[in-house]
Amino acid sequence: MNNAIYNFREPKNEPVYSYKPGSEERRLLEEExxxxxxxxxxxxxxxxxxxxxxxxxxxxVNPSDHRQILGTYHMATGKEVIMAIEAANKAKEDWxxxxxxxRAAIMARAAELISKKHRYLLNAATxxxxxxxxxQAEIDSACEVIDYLRFNNFFASLxxxxxxxxxxxTINRLEYRPxxxxxxxxxxxxxxxxxxxxxxxxxxxxxxxxxxxxxxxLLSNYYFMKILEEAGMPAGVINFVPGSGALISSIxxxxxxxxxx
Numbered sequence: 001m002n003n004a005i006y007n008f009r010e011p012k013n014e015p016v017y018s019y020k021p022g023s024e025e026r027r028l029l030e031e032e033x034x035x036x037x038x039x040x041x042x043x044x045x046x047x048x049x050x051x052x053x054x055x056x057x058x059x060x061v062n063p064s065d066h067r068q069i070l071g072t073y074h075m076a077t078g079k080e081v082i083m084a085i086e087a088a089n090k091a092k093e094d095w096x097x098x099x100x101x102x103r104a105a106i107m108a109r110a111a112e113l114i115s116k117k118h119r120y121l122l123n124a125a126t127x128x129x130x131x132x133x134x135x136q137a138e139i140d141s142a143c144e145v146i147d148y149l150r151f152n153n154f155f156a157s158l159x160x161x162x163x164x165x166x167x168x169x170t171i172n173r174l175e176y177r178p179x180x181x182x183x184x185x186x187x188x189x190x191x192x193x194x195x196x197x198x199x200x201x202x203x204x205x206x207x208x209x210x211x212x213x214x215x216x217x218l219l220s221n222y223y224f225m226k227i228l229e230e231a232g233m234p235a236g237v238i239n240f241v242p243g244s245g246a247l248i249s250s251i252x253x254x255x256x257x258x259x260x261x
Contacts, residue, residue: 017119048235063216107149128219182207
């Protein structure tokens with residue numbers, strides 16, 4: 001039995017770290033930058049909770065030095081796009097009927113993981129993969145991502161609390177439904193925070209997504225997807241599908257009544 005009526009308080013903005021010389025956060029970030037500079041990440045598709053490697057690959061490079069290869073990513077073919085659509089539709093019923101505070105708890109957990117455990121992972125990936133300096137990355141891939149996750153929970157509380165006024169003889173109740181089908185999220189290269197919010201804001205409200213990340217932001221986007229999985233995001237709710245935007249869109253947008261852009 002669950003008769004709790006839970007609402008999130010308005011959160012405080014995530015503090016911006018200064019990364020002054022000699023500070024602990026600067027040391028930890030430099031260590032993570034060194035680690036990421038020394039490895040090449042193999043980035044798969046993630047569909048229905050499964051990592052898929054198509055063998056059709058591209059390179060993730062440092063935009064400041066295209067000779068530096070940060071990783072290899074696998075591109076979706078038509079087969080994988082259909083798989084992602086099917087996974088999103090399959091996960092929809094269980095996800096939309098899950099109590100909203102359970103969905104919100106996953107978002108809150110993801111925010112906490114980024115604030116503490118994975119802050120430098122995401123910041124370093126944004127710096128190397130998207131050419132940002134330390135403060136630009138800190139504001140974007142740490143603070144804004146965390147704020148979106150936390151404030152979305154708060155504003156969802158306000159939405160769900162908004163109920164019609166009933167007279168003594170009646171009880172009127174408003175239930176909020178997610179969109180039909182799935183949401184197709186095409187995210188840009190320049191802000192890790194936008195990539196996170198276009199997926200998690202709609203997922204919080206009960207939607208599932210097929211996510212086409214920008215090729216030039218794949219490193220940070222892949223790490224963010226892995227953080228969501230660590231936070232408890234169920235398989236198929238967000239499906240990570242790198243590849244040709246023209247190919248993926250040509251298939252997704254033909255899905256009658258099942259795609260929302």
